[in-house]
Amino acid sequence: MLPPFVWSDDCLLHEPEAEVWVGVRTPATELPTRAVAIRGSLVAAGAGEVAAVAHDDSALLAVHDPALVEFLRAAWDEWSAASLPSDRVVPYVFARSELTGGRVPAAPAAVWARPGLFAYDTMTLIGPGTWSAARAAVDVALTAVDLVVGGEPLAYACCRPPGHHVTRSLYGGSCYLNNSAVAAAALLARSEGPIAIVDIDAHHGNGTQELFLGRDDVRTASVHVDPGAGWFPHFLGFPAENDDANLNLPLAPGSRDIAWLAAVQRAAEFVAPARALVVALGVDAAAGDPESPLEVTAAGYREAGRILGALGLPTVVVQEGGYDLATIGPLVVETLAGLEEGRTRR
Ligand SMILES: [Zn+2]
Numbered sequence: 001m002l003p004p005f006v007w008s009d010d011c012l013l014h015e016p017e018a019e020v021w022v023g024v025r026t027p028a029t030e031l032p033t034r035a036v037a038i039r040g041s042l043v044a045a046g047a048g049e050v051a052a053v054a055h056d057d058s059a060l061l062a063v064h065d066p067a068l069v070e071f072l073r074a075a076w077d078e079w080s081a082a083s084l085p086s087d088r089v090v091p092y093v094f095a096r097s098e099l100t101g102g103r104v105p106a107a108p109a110a111v112w113a114r115p116g117l118f119a120y121d122t123m124t125l126i127g128p129g130t131w132s133a134a135r136a137a138v139d140v141a142l143t144a145v146d147l148v149v150g151g152e153p154l155a156y157a158c159c160r161p162p163g164h165h166v167t168r169s170l171y172g173g174s175c176y177l178n179n180s181a182v183a184a185a186a187l188l189a190r191s192e193g194p195i196a197i198v199d200i201d202a203h204h205g206n207g208t209q210e211l212f213l214g215r216d217d218v219r220t221a222s223v224h225v226d227p228g229a230g231w232f233p234h235f236l237g238f239p240a241e242n243d244d245a246n247l248n249l250p251l252a253p254g255s256r257d258i259a260w261l262a263a264v265q266r267a268a269e270f271v272a273p274a275r276a277l278v279v280a281l282g283v284d285a286a287a288g289d290p291e292s293p294l295e296v297t298a299a300g301y302r303e304a305g306r307i308l309g310a311l312g313l314p315t316v317v318v319q320e321g322g323y324d325l326a327t328i329g330p331l332v333v334e335t336l337a338g339l340e341e342g343r344t345r346r
Pocket of ligand 1: 284
């Protein structure tokens with residue numbers, strides 16, 4: 001038994017082609033085939049598909065600065081009209097707040113300087129289909145919210161590009177719009193709070209943390225590889241950022257199932273007072289993933305699903321990372337099956 005999953009073909013329109021990492025243009029890993037692979041596994045396992053429905057910007061703008069949204073909407077058209085030598089929008093200069101003494105930076109006249117107002121890395125390129133796909137991913141997440149608000153105990157948003165690294169006004173980490181955070185905002189607007197977000201992607205959900213830090217209506221917990229061991233997002237994801245509504249549980253590389261599941265259990269206990277749950281599901285903590293050293297097994301993901309399902313909360317699962325095309329689909333299926341098992345065996 002698997003929950004329904006939401007799908008939009010438009011999520012396939014984003015083709016980053018590359019990432020600029022340490023100054024080198026390397027092949028992209030956040031590919032459209034990721035979503036195709038997950039969908040194939042879900043259909044083969046008998047899950048029911050629901051077409052995404054278009055939603056207005058209200059939940060999106062509850063989370064993101066309108067200036068970021070407008071930049072992303074227009075970025076490719078402006079870039080391509082300027083006949084620049086790169087076939088993707090990429091920043092070369094960054095408008096850090098220290099640069100302007102905290103004042104709002106001037107709107108740059110040069111199109112090629114504009115990404116530096118909103119991007120915080122060089123890895124997250126924008127192409128002709130990026131806006132359509134990122135906005136479609138928001139619609140997928142919001143349609144999954146509709147299902148849960150309508151009475152489904154559990155629904156899965158099969159979307160890309162991922163979103164958990166995006167803050168209110170900055171994009172990065174292969175993410176453009178924070179789908180999990182938008183889902184939480186929509187749940188908060190339509191049901192009783194507090195809402196919980198548990199992020200089990202291999203990397204810290206820094207964008208989600210920063211969006212809700214200091215608020216008591218959204219509790220956030222993230223289980224991730226220790227950024228102090230050299231992993232993205234490098235500057236965030238430490239216990240020092242914890243408070244009454246935010247819990248970071250960084251793990252050493254090579255932690256494997258037992259330590260990872262103990263952290264997932266702590267995250268579940270931390271958010272237990274919530275009335276609804278968003279699971280930011282990255283399967284890049286798995287052993288076969290090229291992006292993570294946590295070495296979690298498929299059985300581990302299923303058990304994580306059981307732990308979170310046992311909370312018994314209305315749950316929206318939103319896809320984040322996971323880059324091994326051979327295993328990404330089966331790992332999602334295992335997690336969703338675990339969530340169903342945990343929920344029904346309480
Ligand atoms: Zn990740």
